[in-house]
Amino acid sequence: MLYGKLKEYRALITFPSLTEALGAEKVLNRYNCPYASIPTPRSLRSGCNTAVCFPLERKALVEDLIDDGVVLTGMYEAREDGFFSLVW
Amino acid sequence: MIYLDNAATTWPKPQQVVLAIEEALVHKGGNAGRGGHGAAMQVARLIYQTREDLCTLFGMDDPTRVIFTQNATHALNQALFGLLQQGDHVITSSIEHNAVARPLWALQQRGVEVSEVPGISGKEFDFDAYRKAFRPNTKLVVTLHASNVTGTLLPIQEIGQIAHDYGAYYLLDAAQTAGVFPIDMGRLAVDLLAFPGHKGLLGPQGTGGLIVKPEIRLEPLIYGGTGSLSEEDRQPGFLPDALESGTLNGAGIAGLGAGVRYILKEGVDKIRIREQTLCQKLWNGLREIPGVTLYGSDIVEQRSPIVAFNIGELDSVVASFILEEKAGVIARAGLHCAAHAHRMLGTLDQGVVRFSPSHFTSEEEIERALLAVRTVAEELN
Numbered sequence: 320m321l322y323g324k325l326k327e328y329r330a331l332i333t334f335p336s337l338t339e340a341l342g343a344e345k346v347l348n349r350y351n352c353p354y355a356s357i358p359t360p361r362s363l364r365s366g367c368n369t370a371v372c373f374p375l376e377r378k379a380l381v382e383d384l385i386d387d388g389v390v391l392t393g394m395y396e397a398r399e400d401g402f403f404s405l406v407w
Numbered sequence: 408m409i410y411l412d413n414a415a416t417t418w419p420k421p422q423q424v425v426l427a428i429e430e431a432l433v434h435k436g437g438n439a440g441r442g443g444h445g446a447a448m449q450v451a452r453l454i455y456q457t458r459e460d461l462c463t464l465f466g467m468d469d470p471t472r473v474i475f476t477q478n479a480t481h482a483l484n485q486a487l488f489g490l491l492q493q494g495d496h497v498i499t500s501s502i503e504h505n506a507v508a509r510p511l512w513a514l515q516q517r518g519v520e521v522s523e524v525p526g527i528s529g530k531e532f533d534f535d536a537y538r539k540a541f542r543p544n545t546k547l548v549v550t551l552h553a554s555n556v557t558g559t560l561l562p563i564q565e566i567g568q569i570a571h572d573y574g575a576y577y578l579l580d581a582a583q584t585a586g587v588f589p590i591d592m593g594r595l596a597v598d599l600l601a602f603p604g605h606k607g608l609l610g611p612q613g614t615g616g617l618i619v620k621p622e623i624r625l626e627p628l629i630y631g632g633t634g635s636l637s638e639e640d641r642q643p644g645f646l647p648d649a650l651e652s653g654t655l656n657g658a659g660i661a662g663l664g665a666g667v668r669y670i671l672k673e674g675v676d677k678i679r680i681r682e683q684t685l686c687q688k689l690w691n692g693l694r695e696i697p698g699v700t701l702y703g704s705d706i707v708e709q710r711s712p713i714v715a716f717n718i719g720e721l722d723s724v725v726a727s728f729i730l731e732e733k734a735g736v737i738a739r740a741g742l743h744c745a746a747h748a749h750r751m752l753g754t755l756d757q758g759v760v761r762f763s764p765s766h767f768t769s770e771e772e773i774e775r776a777l778l779a780v781r782t783v784a785e786e787l788n
Contacts, residue, residue, distance in 0.1 A: 358443045368637075
């Protein structure tokens, strides 16, 4: 089930710790990318219970996040039928 | 009150610090990392911002390697007990604060070998003795940046470089210098930096931290909830969570961040030069008072902003008491939790009176403090 802004944004990234999620927020802010911090979906359980979603059309920003040193545990496209590894 | 004990804790704090703490307490609820709700995230973002600001100040680029602690002592204990094991060897200086001397004594009881580079009052750091102290099992060198008794600065660039030449890590205790002297971990051979939040960084008491360079793994000092990997009994291995069990001092860390941003805006050099100018005025004035003995280097640039002295044979604690009673001058007397340094100075019995101004101290306050010392010295004679 999709919830919150995930229903709209559809790109989802997960993290080992909250500190990494907060770092991702900073980078997305810098790129003027809208985002929302939401509970990590149970099926994608990672170290951190907070995940970040943002518009799918801006999925290439994942590269900028990684370049900036943010550590991710996963990146997904959220669909009604589940989460799929993000590709671009 | 003329507050001249900024080496113990700075006061007053910038208004921005007070407002940041108020903002956190009044408007930002929640416990960072405990739940993903908005209240917790608000505080988590404040804490993260402080990590970033500390990275900017100390020349690091990874906020996850900034570990928050209660104070510098806690940070030093985390570094020492987290790194050293039975059979390891550690080298330290002869002017350390008890924040280093006591954990090292405790570690010695557990089979860690400890060497102290001998020091002589008034002499430069003995590099020959330092080099000779290294052994095949030397894992760490730990020194303070500046003595909390006399303000004497150690040559940390060279000490760190030599530690690296021998394959050892260098842990720097910046209790007296963080926020006042430039400390660029990107350039210095410093692997671990312990700092208090409530001294030169102008934050509230109950804050401090340890910055750990990449590739260094520390065993936690305490274990517990981190808000991450909650389903596992094993402590998370990643930073900062591995070393930050339990609720952080969110409001305090918000205040610390405001202090760091104030320093970044004002400039470390401007703050230090102001404090050194006041120390020069103190030194020059005290030197003129008959019966006053000064300790440490007479070159103000070679000291953190501290002036240590005694009035005749008067017990330093009594001298300090009289200065407060008669003139409202607040000074720290006694041994300053640093018996090693006093042993070297030969002041274990009398202690010393320590004046440590901040950049908020006025010239007039310095003059009134000098007058108070003169009055006590004259009455003693």
